[in-house]
Amino acid sequence: MKNRRDFLRSAFGLSAGFAAAPRLLAAPTQRNGENMEMAHTRHASPQSRGVVSVETPDVPQLPCRIVDGVKEFHLIAEPVKQELIPGKVANLWGYNGSAPGPTIQVIEGDRVRIIVDNHLPEPTSMHWHGFEIPVEVDGAPGSSQDPIPPGGRFVYEFALHQSGTFFYHSHMAMQEMMGMIGAFIMHPKTNYSPHVDRDFAIILQEFAILPNNPIPNSMNMEFNWLTLNGKSGPATTPLIVRLNDRVRLRFINLGMDHHPIHLHGHTFVVTGSEAGRQPQSTWGPGNTVLVGVAQSRDVEFVANNPGDWMIHCHLPHHMMNQMSSVVGPMTRRGGGMPAGLGMEEGMGILREGHATSEDKGPSLGRGMGVGSTRDETTGNGPQGTQQTGRSISNMPGMEHGAMPDMQDKAMPMTAPEVIKNARSVPGFPQDAFMEGPAMAMDKMVEKPENYGLRPGWSGFMQGMMTFLRVLRPEMYDKVMALREQQKNKPEPMPEMEHHQG
Numbered sequence: 001m002k003n004r005r006d007f008l009r010s011a012f013g014l015s016a017g018f019a020a021a022p023r024l025l026a027a028p029t030q031r032n033g034e035n036m037e038m039a040h041t042r043h044a045s046p047q048s049r050g051v052v053s054v055e056t057p058d059v060p061q062l063p064c065r066i067v068d069g070v071k072e073f074h075l076i077a078e079p080v081k082q083e084l085i086p087g088k089v090a091n092l093w094g095y096n097g098s099a100p101g102p103t104i105q106v107i108e109g110d111r112v113r114i115i116v117d118n119h120l121p122e123p124t125s126m127h128w129h130g131f132e133i134p135v136e137v138d139g140a141p142g143s144s145q146d147p148i149p150p151g152g153r154f155v156y157e158f159a160l161h162q163s164g165t166f167f168y169h170s171h172m173a174m175q176e177m178m179g180m181i182g183a184f185i186m187h188p189k190t191n192y193s194p195h196v197d198r199d200f201a202i203i204l205q206e207f208a209i210l211p212n213n214p215i216p217n218s219m220n221m222e223f224n225w226l227t228l229n230g231k232s233g234p235a236t237t238p239l240i241v242r243l244n245d246r247v248r249l250r251f252i253n254l255g256m257d258h259h260p261i262h263l264h265g266h267t268f269v270v271t272g273s274e275a276g277r278q279p280q281s282t283w284g285p286g287n288t289v290l291v292g293v294a295q296s297r298d299v300e301f302v303a304n305n306p307g308d309w310m311i312h313c314h315l316p317h318h319m320m321n322q323m324s325s326v327v328g329p330m331t332r333r334g335g336g337m338p339a340g341l342g343m344e345e346g347m348g349i350l351r352e353g354h355a356t357s358e359d360k361g362p363s364l365g366r367g368m369g370v371g372s373t374r375d376e377t378t379g380n381g382p383q384g385t386q387q388t389g390r391s392i393s394n395m396p397g398m399e400h401g402a403m404p405d406m407q408d409k410a411m412p413m414t415a416p417e418v419i420k421n422a423r424s425v426p427g428f429p430q431d432a433f434m435e436g437p438a439m440a441m442d443k444m445v446e447k448p449e450n451y452g453l454r455p456g457w458s459g460f461m462q463g464m465m466t467f468l469r470v471l472r473p474e475m476y477d478k479v480m481a482l483r484e485q486q487k488n489k490p491e492p493m494p495e496m497e498h499h500q501g
C-alpha cells in the first residue's frame, strides 16, 4: 500500500479525487455519513468511477488493508450499546461497536481475509451467508470449525466469484437475535445495467425489550423494537436522493419475522435476491417487497416524484415503538390486567379460568415477556393521573408547546383530537396516544438529512419507518451542504454519540 489514496483506489476501484479517503482509513467505526463522498461525488460519471459505493445510513463502513493483494478486514464480536431512538439504549451484541455490524464492500474476484476476534462472554462463529466458498471457512460451529472461544480469533480467507447483496452473521442462533449481522456487498466486476446513481443498504432487525429493561429477551416472539440499520423511527436517517436519480435499495432481513417493505410514491422493480442479480426478464413492478428471514432483496427505480416519501415495513406492529399492552380497555383498569402467563407459571399454560374470560387480557399465552404476563402500570400512560401528565411533560425534548400549563393539569400532553366520549367507543384508544403531536421529537433527532421536513413529522414515525427524500437540486444541495458542515464540526450531534461501544 503506497498511500491512502492508492489504497482506496485499489480497494473500491475509485478514480482520484476522493477527499474522504483518509477519514475512511482513520476510524474503523466512523458513521456512514463521514465517508459519503464515495457516493456523493456526483460530478464524475458513474461509469468512469467504476463503483457506486453503497451507503448504509446509521451504520459505519468497515475499512480494509491490502496485504499481499488480499483485502484484509477486522471484525470484533462484542457487546454494544445501541441507541435505538434518543434515550432508548439497548444492550445488543454486534461488531466493532455497532449492531448491525459495519458494512463490508468488495469487488467480485477479490480475495479477502477477515480476522474475527471474539470479545463476547461465550463462543461464537461467523457465517458468510450465501457465499460459495470452501466449507472450512463457512463458519458452521461444530461441523466446519470449532466455535471461536471467548478471547479467541479465527481468520477466514477466501476468494469471491459472486456479486450482489450478501451478509455476514453469527451462526449461533440466539446471538443473531442480539444483533449480530452486517452487510457484505459484492460489487460486480462489470457494472450492472442500467447503472444507478445512488445505492443504499438497509438491515431489518427486531428485538423484544421489556419496558425499563435494556436487554432484549431473545426468547420472546412479540417484538416491540423494530429497526432499520439499528435505528427505529424517527431516529432512522432518511435516504437523500436528487430528483431523477436512479436508486437501488438493498434490504437484508435477519430476525423472526418477514417484512413487507413498502415505498410510497414510486414503482420499483425487484432486481436481486440474496443470491445476486436476477435476469432483467424477471423484473416485475411493485411498491412492496416481501423480505423474508435470511433473504435480501434489491429494488431499483427512478426517483422521479419529488417529496418526502415513506419507506416502511407494512406490518402494523412494525410501525410502532415500545409496543406493550396498553391498547384498549386495559389502559384504564387500575392495577393492570392479567394478560397471559410467564415462564414461571408454566410458559403460558392456563392454570385457572378460561382464555377468553374478561379477566384475561388479549395476549394470553402468546409469548413470554412483553405483553404476556401482566399489563404494567405505566407511568406515562395518557389516561392516568395528574402524576402521569407531569412525568410526560418533563421528558426532555418532548414538544408540548401546545400545553404550556400541563404540569398542573390532570390531562394528557398535547391532547390528540378525540371525541368527548371517546372512552365509550369499544376499542378506543388505538393510535390516539401512540402517534401524533405528543410523540413528536423533531429536535431530538435533528440532523442534516431531516432538514426541511414538515414540523411535527417525527410524531408519526416509529419502528421500521424512514424517508426516501427525493429532493429538487436546490434542496438537495442545501442538505448536502449541511451534512458537510456537520462533518467538520468537532462535536458530534447528540444522537450520534453512540456506536462507540
Ligand SMILES: [Cu+2]
Residues within 6 Å of the ligand: 257, 258, 259, 260, 313, 314, 315, 318, 464
Ligand atoms: Cu416488519
